[in-house]
Amino acid sequence: MSIPSKVRLIDVGPRDGLQNEKQPVPAAVKIELVHRLQAAGIKEIEVTSYVSPKWVPQMADNHEVMAGLTRQSGVRYSVLTPNLKGYEAAVLDKPDEIVVFGAASEAFSQKNINCSIAESIDRFAPVVAAAKAAGIAVRGAMSCTVGCPYEGEIAPERVAYLAGLMKGIGVERVDVADTIGVGTPRKVQAAIEAALHHFGIDQISGHFHDTYGQALSNTLAALELGVWNFQSSVAGLGGCPYAKGATGNVATEDVVYLLHGMGIHTGIDLDALVDAGQFISEYLGRPSGSRVARALLAKRAG
Numbered sequence: 001m002s003i004p005s006k007v008r009l010i011d012v013g014p015r016d017g018l019q020n021e022k023q024p025v026p027a028a029v030k031i032e033l034v035h036r037l038q039a040a041g042i043k044e045i046e047v048t049s050y051v052s053p054k055w056v057p058q059m060a061d062n063h064e065v066m067a068g069l070t071r072q073s074g075v076r077y078s079v080l081t082p083n084l085k086g087y088e089a090a091v092l093d094k095p096d097e098i099v100v101f102g103a104a105s106e107a108f109s110q111k112n113i114n115c116s117i118a119e120s121i122d123r124f125a126p127v128v129a130a131a132k133a134a135g136i137a138v139r140g141a142m143s144c145t146v147g148c149p150y151e152g153e154i155a156p157e158r159v160a161y162l163a164g165l166m167k168g169i170g171v172e173r174v175d176v177a178d179t180i181g182v183g184t185p186r187k188v189q190a191a192i193e194a195a196l197h198h199f200g201i202d203q204i205s206g207h208f209h210d211t212y213g214q215a216l217s218n219t220l221a222a223l224e225l226g227v228w229n230f231q232s233s234v235a236g237l238g239g240c241p242y243a244k245g246a247t248g249n250v251a252t253e254d255v256v257y258l259l260h261g262m263g264i265h266t267g268i269d270l271d272a273l274v275d276a277g278q279f280i281s282e283y284l285g286r287p288s289g290s291r292v293a294r295a296l297l298a299k300r301a302g
């Protein structure tokens with residue numbers, strides 16, 4: 001398999017990036033972040049989620065954020081929906097794609113969505129059916145595909161099992177997430193190979209967290225298998241609130257720098273992306289989690 005010549009990045013910053021922020025982030029700031037990401041050339045943006053506001057208060061403004069977007073043609077706006085209640089709320093806001101989110105680990109499934117893996121699939125099935133009937137695309141996020149904060153290492157067979165369940169209910173593409181950032185290149189490849197039992201390479205994306213600074217190596221390992229869709233988060237924001245010990249997502253700026261350095265096309269303007277990251281980092285009052293952004297900003301200032 002040769003390395004892909006183009007890559008599509010799904011920026012999860014507005015959703016995964018901000019969901020765990022303790023300080024309130026106004027809807028207007030989230031909307032501005034989405035606008036800046038699309039202006040930088042990001043073609044897929046995970047905007048928000050329709051989950052319990054008691055569990056994730058930061059996403060309670062989902063309707064306001066979706067309603068405030070000035071949509072750009074060619075950009076896919078996706079949202080997370082864990083159950084029919086979430087889907088029914090989401091569909092009012094006309095997302096292009098809904099994301100059901102399961103886990104390869106039983107303990108994580110319980111902590112994150114308060115049900116077993118099997119129960120989660122029962123909840124997702126009517127969501128997927130309704131979305132497809134309404135012409136809305138469906139993605140399935142698979143958390144803990146290499147490791148779980150509660151169960152430790154996760155065997156690839158469990159990823160294959162979850163991918164099979166997702167395929168069985170009609171999910172169209174899946175994310176292989178290293179939720180706590182413990183994957184090594186070989187383990188990440190094994191998880192992707194497990195997903196390949198049920199999905200084609202074009203239907204798989206990699207979502208790597210960066211606990212040990214290894215997410216870029218894992219990106220390379222996924223590219224080697226032909227994966228060309230990846231999730232990342234501007235300024236390295238965020239992570240799942242139910243993944244104890246996890247550090248942030250890999251920063252979109254760092255992934256873009258790597259890809260462009262390899263001659264891989266992304267359609268993203270790195271300078272504009274750095275500006276988007278700087279906008280949200282300044283709002284949050286802390287430096288960007290992207291090493292590339294920090295270096296480029298220092299160069300600009302210098």
Ligand SMILES: CC(C)(COP(=O)([O-])OP(=O)([O-])OC[C@H]1O[C@@H](n2cnc3c(N)ncnc32)[C@H](O)[C@@H]1OP(=O)([O-])[O-])[C@@H](O)C(=O)NCCC(=O)NCCSC(=O)C[C@@](C)(O)CC(=O)[O-]
Binds near residue numbers: 114240
């Ligand atoms: C899934 C539930 C809702 C189950 O929560 P539950 O308590 O089991 O649900 P329930 O059906 O028993 O309902 C309890 C209450 O929640 C309400 N409720 C029920 N469903 C909804 C909904 N959709 N939207 C709004 N409210 C909802 C429902 O109406 C009721 O309200 P009450 O009567 O008590 O006032 C809950 O566990 C939850 O919200 N969990 C949050 C999950 C989450 O957002 N996690 C972070 C995203 S996953 C992630 O970040 C990982 C990922 C995707 O990035 C990939 C990776 O890196 O690994």
